[in-house]
Every structure is written in C-alpha cells, then in structure tokens.
Amino acid sequence: xxxxxxxxxxxxxxxxxxxxxxxxxxxxxxxxxxxxxxxxxxxxxxxxxxxxxxxxxxxxxxxxxxxxxxxxxxxxxxxxxxxxxxxxxxxxxxxxxxxxxxxxxxxxxxxxxxxxxxxxxxxxxxxxxxxxxxxxxxxxxxxxxxxxxxxxxxxxxxxxxxxxxxxxxxxxxxxxxxxxxxxxxxxxxxxxxxxxxxxxxxxxxx
Ligand SMILES: CC(C)(COP(=O)(O)OP(=O)(O)OC[C@H]1O[C@@H](n2cnc3c(N)ncnc32)[C@H](O)[C@@H]1OP(=O)(O)O)[C@@H](O)C(=O)NCCC(=O)NCCS
Numbered sequence: 001x002x003x004x005x006x007x008x009x010x011x012x013x014x015x016x017x018x019x020x021x022x023x024x025x026x027x028x029x030x031x032x033x034x035x036x037x038x039x040x041x042x043x044x045x046x047x048x049x050x051x052x053x054x055x056x057x058x059x060x061x062x063x064x065x066x067x068x069x070x071x072x073x074x075x076x077x078x079x080x081x082x083x084x085x086x087x088x089x090x091x092x093x094x095x096x097x098x099x100x101x102x103x104x105x106x107x108x109x110x111x112x113x114x115x116x117x118x119x120x121x122x123x124x125x126x127x128x129x130x131x132x133x134x135x136x137x138x139x140x141x142x143x144x145x146x147x148x149x150x151x152x153x154x155x156x157x158x159x160x161x162x163x164x165x166x167x168x169x170x171x172x173x174x175x176x177x178x179x180x181x182x183x184x185x186x187x188x189x190x191x192x193x194x195x196x197x198x199x200x201x202x203x204x205x206x
Pocket of ligand 1: 146169
C-alpha cells in the first residue's frame with residue numbers, strides 16, 4: 001500500500017516536474033515544493049523527462065493525434081460533431097487561425113512521432129476569441145499542461161490585438177469549470193447562450 005502510494009507520488013512528481021521545467025512558469029515551479037521528493041531547482045530543470053514535453057503550434061498534420069486524444073475523453077467527445085471536427089473542418093479552422101492553436105507533445109525516445117497529450121484550439125473573428133476543445137491526456141493531468149496551453153493561446157491572441165476571450169463549458173463539467181475559474185475566466189450570469197444550426201448535420205444542442 002505504502003509502496004504503491006510512493007510509486008504514484010513519484011510518477012506524479014516526474015510528470016509535474018517535466019511540465020514545470022519545460023515552461024519555466026513560476027506558479028508551477030512553486031507547486032514543486034509540495035512534493036516530499038523535491039529535487040534541487042537545477043536538477044529539476046535538467047531532467048531527461050523535461051526535454052520530452054513540448055508545447056508548440058498545432059498544424060493539420062497533428063489531426064490524427066488530436067482526434068485520438070479527443071475521442072479518448074468523454075467530455076471532449078460530447079462537444080464534437082462530425083462536420084466541424086472532421087479533418088476538413090479542423091483544417092479550415094486552422095487556416096483561419098494559424099497562430100493560435102497549440103498542442104503539447106511527448107516524445108517517447110524511440111524516434112517515433114511524438115504523442116499528442118494536450119491540445120487547445122483558439123480562434124478569433126478580429127474582435128473576440130473563443131476557445132474550443134481543450135483536452136489533456138488523463139495520465140498527464142494536474143501537471144500544469146492545460147494552464148500552459150492557455151497561457152500560450154492568450155499570448156498569441158494578445159499579439160493579434162484581441163482583448164477578450166470566452167469559452168463554453170458544460171455546467172456539469174466540474175474539472176473544467178474549476179480549471180477555468182483558476183485561470184481567471186469568470187462566469188457570466190447575465191447572458192443566455194443562444195445558437196442556431198445552419199447545417200442539419202450539426203446538432204443545435206438542447
Ligand atoms: C480540464 C483539463 C483540460 C485540465 O487539464 P490539466 O492539465 O489537468 O490542468 P492543469 O494541471 O493545468 O490545472 C491547473 C489548475 O486548474 C484546476 N484544476 C484542474 N483540474 C481540476 C480538477 N479536476 N478539479 C479541480 N480543479 C482542477 C486546479 O486549480 C489546477 O491547479 P493545481 O493542480 O495546482 O490544483 C483536463 O481535466 C481535461 O482534459 N478534461 C477533459 C476535457 C475537458 O473537460 N476539457 C475542457 C472543456 S471546456
């Protein structure tokens with residue numbers, strides 16, 4: 001029991017360390033001290049694992065890996081539809097928003113293509129930005145990957161002159177709502193979300 005706990009803690013620590021080190025985010029770095037196995041700052045920033053996780057711009061070449069990640073997660077699947085989230089749909093989205101979609105990738109050291117373990121799609125209409133389908137692989141959660149993806153997207157949107165971002169979150173998605181709250185995305189209670197489908201293959205929603 002104790003051994004199992006230690007192994008889980010060590011795995012969580014390795015994951016978190018890798019992520020902290022690849023971003024250098026101060027807030028994340030601060031969280032490392034919670035772990036009893038804390039390494040020195042210098043060691044943390046040079047662990048071999050750190051070099052395996054990368055956050056970079058997404059391209060349509062990432063589509064298969066992104067789709068695999070979305071399909072593995074119920075919360076993402078429920079927000080998808082076969083038209084907008086098809087290869088053609090995502091390609092169109094990325095062409096309109098070439099600088100604001102990001103993936104987190106993990107290299108396994110075998111030389112194979114890196115696995116996509118996180119994704120955020122954001123885009124704008126010249127005025128407001130919207131966030132779509134952010135997802136992190138379950139094995140890498142609570143390590144700061146989503147926070148880094150959001151930070152990257154915000155930086156890119158700011159660089160394009162965008163002043164405000166919004167996102168839609170299912171009310172019963174507690175993890176995501178807690179996440180967005182933590183990132184400073186406040187809940188608007190004075191608005192109703194209204195939509196209309198222009199294509200019978202794209203559900204209107206409840
Ligand atoms: C929501 C999601 C993207 C968060 O990814 P993540 O990489 O685990 O998030 P982070 O590690 O960056 O979390 C940052 C902070 O958000 C909050 N948070 C994240 N997940 C949380 C959870 N399950 N419960 C409570 N708070 C949570 C915490 O404050 C966390 O900081 P901490 O770990 O120091 O406490 C991930 O849970 C996910 O992919 N869920 C399924 C898909 C989904 O729901 N996407 C969102 C659609 S809007």
